[in-house]
Amino acid sequence: MKLTGIIAYPITPFTKDGTQPDLNKLAHNIELLLQNGCDAIAPLGSTGESAYLSFAEWQQVAQHSVQVVAGCVPVIIGISELTTEQAIHKARFAEEIGADAIMVIPVSYWKLTDDEICGYYKAIAAEVSLPVMIYNNPATSGVDMSPELIVKMFRGIPQITMVKESTGDIQRMHKIHQLSSGELPFYNGSNPLALEALCAGASGWCTAAPNLLGMLPKELFSHIQAGDLQAAKENFYRQLPLLSFIVSGGLPKTVKAGLALKGVEVGQPPRKPLTAANEQEIATLSRLLKQILPE
Structure with a gap:
């Protein structure tokens, strides 16, 4: 599977009592992302x-996401687990429900060695036939x-066919390209780096x-694909203040809060200990x- 373009992350809305995911609001959010030209949907990431979900809740969100997308674009299910066993449970479930790929990030309490990280990915890949995206984000995973x-x-x-690089270091992407002779597709996971990363061949x-x-992220990608750097720069610098703010303020x-300002129902605030946006x-x-x- 060759993925290109905008891989979008939906939120997980919660019901009024906060006890479970609100699947109707989730469907609305996914439909909004599809309307905004996204090329793939990646539920169950940081956003x-x-x-903060139980395994049963994670299953609900994963399954409903696949059902709502209904094959319109690929669905990449996020997996981030401390234990290999639990990661395998999730990978198997993702395959059973018809996901197109899994995005896997190891999470660390004890610092993992390279051999332990390799073993983590090998064990997961051995249990499923889905393509695997390596997700490198030390700020959230500790790895x-x-x-x-x-x-x-x-x-x-x-089964490892792609990598999402979220350190915000463009040199990492250059190095991945060089070491793999351009064979390993890399994807930008750092919002403020979007222009540089796409210009570098992400x-x-x-x-x-x-x-x-809305469509601004997809338009940025399209400008780069068309070789129109001036239009890409104008698009990116228009987006940049908000891209920087949502990262620094905490994505969930x-x-x-931004969706609510736009009139989209998002359910309850993020799960504690996360808090809602302040005034x-x-x-x-x-x-x-x-x-x-502007309207």
Whole structure:
């Protein structure tokens, strides 16, 4: 499977009592992302509060996402687990429900060695036939995979076919390209790096931005594909203030607050200990949205 373009992250809305995912609101959010030109849907990432869901809730969100997308675009299910066993349970479930790929990030309490990380991915890949996207985001996982390790696993584990790089270091992407002789597709996972990464040959941009910015992320990708750097720069710098803010403010609360400002029902605030956006953050979001997308 060759993925290109905008890989979008939905939120996980919760019911009024906060006890379970609100699947109707989830469907609405996914439909919004599809309307905004997204090329793939990736539920259960950081934006989707995957770390704060029970296994049963994770299953609900995964299955409903596949059903709502209904084959319109690929669905990439996020898996982030401390234990290999639980990651395998989720990978098997993703395959059973018809997901197109899995995005896997190891999470660390004890610092993992390269051999332990390799073993984690090998064990998961051995249990499913789905393509695997390596997800490197040390800020959330506590695991930083070097380009050398990533390419080694790509060479040694056939199901690993792509990597999402979220360190915000463009040199990591250059190194992955060089070490893999351009054979390993890389995807940008750092919003403020989108322009540089796409210019450097990233196959796509993994982002929650289409929730708030409509077609602008897809238009950026299209400008780069067309070789129109001037239009790409104008598009990117228009988006950049909000891209930076939602990352620094915390994706679940800022994306949910931004959607609410746009009139999209998002259910309850993020799961505790996460908090809802405060008045100052909501005011900043409102100002940025009006500047970027004037009515």
